[in-house]
Amino acid sequence: MDDGTVRQDRSGTDTLLDARGLTKRFGDILANDRIDLVINKGEIHALLGENGAGKSTLVKMFYGSLEPDAGEILWQGRAVGIDNPAAARDLGIGMVFQHFSLFEALTVVENIALALPRPGRMADLANRIETVSRDYGLPLNPADIVADLPVGIRQRIEIVRCLLQEPQLIIMDEPTSVLTPQEADQLFLTLGRLASEGCAVLYISHRLEEVKRICHHATILRHGQVVRECDPTLETPASLASMMVGADVAPVNAGAQKPEFGAARLSLQNLSARAATPFATALNDISLDLRAGEVVAIAGVAGNGQGELFDAISGEVPLAPDMVRIDGKLCGNKSITWRRQQDAAFVPEERLGHGAVPGMKLSRNIVLTRHSTADGLITGGLVSTARASALEKRIKKNFDVRMSHDDPEARSLSGGNLQKFVVGRELDRKPGVLVVNQPTWGVDAGAAALIRQALIDLARSGSAVLVISQDLDEIFEIADRIAVISRGYLSVAEPAAGMTRERVGLLMAGGAETQGEVA
Amino acid sequence: MFEAVLLTVITAATPLLIAATGELVSERSGVLNLGVEGMMIMGAVVGFAVANQTGSGALGVIAAIAAGMAMSALFGFLVLVLVTNQVATGLALTILGIGFSGLIGEAYIGVPGLKLPELFIPVLSDLPFVGPVLFRQDAIVYLSFALVAVVAYGLFRTRLGLVLRAVGDNHGSAHALGYSVIRVRFAAVLFGGACSGLAGAYLSLAYTPQWVENMTAGRGWIALALVVFSSWLPLRVVVGAYLFGAVSVLNLHAQAVEIDIPSQLLSSLPYLATILVLVLISANRRLTLVNTPACLGKPFVPDR
């Protein structure tokens, strides 16, 4: 790792975008502090940084959704004011959003028309979409309704939408987080082709392996400032990670010797559930045994039934009694409260609005999941404020939840701190069975490491831990066994040691489904 | 006899049709305005008062539309700018409208009104049966059909309609693409207000040309139910409005043929029918979920 200049002067004849001293402040927070960034033509430029480092703010200024407080943007050597997304698109800047900017009730062609200044006749546009999408290896059917399409296809719509505007710069925010490894490879091919055609790509990703693989240059942000620039091909994922965090990231310790697994604590047997709404995924014949002492991870691309499976295991959606067993007790038709009383605990994907009530204080949010467990929070129908506050203080201390003042409303916590709180709230009980959906989604590296270590420690103390995650790095880091969910089918859980990314990818892309149908 | 029944059905259906069409546009943009009743009654009283003062029905209608829009602008300001709860604010609009109309209308109680003239469409109005029923109506009836046609075409065949539906489906995405969610919604809310005002004018200038307190008698609420009934499709609003028009004139005609049923029972039929229809529609979850604007009633604040 070289200690070269923090900023490099790279502007020259090939310069496409040259940002100088961009600054943006929100209230007390300096989100971007005098950022300089140069993007050259035909370059795949990685923008790296932890959550909250200021990446989103920066690209929003490039895309015209935010206006800088200070600084200027030079586009092909000319100072420009990008007042709104339409102005950005006019310049030739396109954006593929992380949480797509699509309209589910509308068709593919309508979705694309909305982003074009002069879409022309719908029939002509549909033809163009078909041609361009096939040409780039991202085929689309223009008449499809978005709601019916899987996430991978939805991303194609976003990309084709950009391509139709003949962009010179495409901004991509975490594009591979919704793709299988194979789909990601296809995307990289498309990006490579675009770059060879002279189009630049500003690429935001947490996956440092792929950054090293496809990016030509990387800019690293920390606390709203550019801290480093480098050539990622000369770095390792570990060195990139330490540049982002500003310190070496300690690897999670899974324990030296192979753990002993005990009896099954959570059993799913032929768990099936119909889709509750037209937009939901049905669960098909899912079976899984979770033994004491182990962490089992369920991998899969978003929207393949993870949320539905979580709701079924937690008891928010009732099932037949024998579909779910906790420590041998039938509980498929029992309430979530009853399951908690059998020493199970649950952490949903959505922190705010599912795992916690935004407008309630943390001490009240503790009552949310622990009102009927053996915590003495309720006596004679009355809520004990004192007990709840004591628990809140304990969780805050043990899980390093940082807050501006004591016992604030849940909504005021940052994503990482709130996640530590909702995970800590359950871990604090030392539950026998813990089911957690996306334990470290959108959480900074430090907090993620803390949470992952806590999950492993819980399992090693004799509990069974089920982690549903879309993050393969995380899964390989903590899981003893790995299963894959695809369209509501679950593959057989296999020991993590024998699994490869390729194999997981094949299962994600439908292998789990055929396996489920054969079984 | 049959002609007469049909005529009353048309007059009973027209205000429902107009108000529901306006509300449909507002809801398609994602705004639930429960103040239809209040905007409608303000349209009725202002339309009546202005027509009465100026002697011009046309001016009355224009004033009623303006009154409906003014009310909806108030609603829009609270709901879109101050991000207040849409349900509560809609209720407030209704309560305010009923109160204000009572105050304004006090001077006009019992004052003979002015009825909008019927426009005979040349040639067509001379057709047997169809002519007198369909082509000898006042301008608002013709307008109501034009309105539905324009809204149906505009929503599904124009870019403006596409943007409106997009804003109602996902305001976050629309904002990210650079559309002004608040402006689009404000326009839709104003359109809804104009329609409600017009519907009110029809009540006090054509249906029963006089001012009676609370004369909307829940029609604004029925119009809201019609939007649900139509599953947000304009052409189905026509079907719903005429069905309800037919139910609500039963009372009138049952009395004529001297059927011995308590008049209160007949009067309650439109309300009971509304409940029945709502239950039937909502029991079919697939139908409602697919067409419901996904952002209906949800507050929008550009990125937290």
Next chain:
Amino acid sequence: MRIELVKRKERSQLMLLLSPLIAIALTALAAGLIFSISGHNPLIALYKFFIEPLTQQWSLEATIDKATPLVLIGCGLAVCYLSNNWNIGAEGQFVVGAVFGSALPVLFPEFETAATLPLMLLFGAIGGALWALIPAVLKARFNTNEILTSLMLVYVASLILDYLVRGPWRDPGGYNFPESRIFSDSATLPEVFGGLMSLSTPITLVIAVILALVLAKTLKGFEIRVMGESPRAGSFSGFSARGLTLFSFVLAGALAGLAGTMEVSGGLNQLLPVISPGYGFTAIIVAFLGRLNPFGIIVAGFVLALSYIGGEAVQSAMGVSNKIASVIQGLLLFFVLACDTLILYRFRLTRRWSAARETTHV
């Protein structure tokens, strides 16, 4: 220059307290404007409207009289609104409650015992609860929009009452007037505190205090709040949305029905075609002005009752239409809702239009 809203990180405790007061002040300002537009001295009119009724015993009694049903209905509605159940049919539940409560004295006028009155109150509560159960069951079972169904049932309820007093329940000795027979003494709610108020007022206050404790201290109260703010989190907590829909509607219906029975038994002493000056709707305003908190609702009920009495006062003293009262009530609700924005947001002046497009916390 443009004003923009900035979201606060947490609710402002100060504004929680201040916003209803600002709303009342703004309403008074607007009312003064309306008075002066209609050619009256706004200061005198405002005095007659808001202050004078408080200075005389009879008008104070009348205000308490009107506040009582408003508070009782408002308490029930608060539970509905806190749990995100939009019951706007309290007016109908009030009427049906009054009808149920009156069944005993109208159909069995000879049944005069100490049990008469308690039974009437019980029936009234049951009647209101049953009427409220209709939209609740439809919502829980079919997901039918409760706003529209509960409102439609208001019209149906008043038609039922109209039918009864003009038909089967008409007073046989009443010269064909549309009214029921007068209730006997044992069916009449007594006055207390030397005639200052009807027994209905202390009953209402006790219920409000109990409800306040339930909401603030118990798991049920917690459930109500959680479900209202975040149904998904509520279901995660193990609470049933359907169960709470039924619970809140039944409670609100029972309280409205009780209020209806106490109104006919304590004040009117008979059934008439119209028994409520819109209490069920005004109580919606009371609930919101009172911050959906029973103690707040007691104060708010008094303020709204004052507007009825004040309306009468300005009419008799200055010849202003008493319709001004309902205008002022409507304005008040508008201002309350608008001022509540200040609890979670603050205003900020920005220099340019474009800068206000978006505010982000990264």
